[in-house]
Amino acid sequence: MSVTYLPLKAWNTHWTLDGPLVRCRHCGVSQDLTAAGAFQHALGCTARTLQAQYPSRELAALLQQKIQLGLF
Secondary structure (H helix, E strand, O other), rough: OOOOHHHHEEEEEHHHOOOOOEEEOOOOOOOOOOOOOOOOOOOOOOOOOOOOHHHHHEEEEEEEEHHHHOOO
């Protein structure tokens, strides 16, 4: 039986993986998964916030948590 990992599901509402790229689901802008800088959304993107976003780091942390919990 598959169990949905809610933090990963939440990540997927904002981001999608496209090969080696992470892409914003709102504006479609992409960034390499290995990029160290903050994600740069398109001007006017509704997902753009005052707080810097690091989707690659967030994904890595979520996967690490999932592994540690034995859910992966």
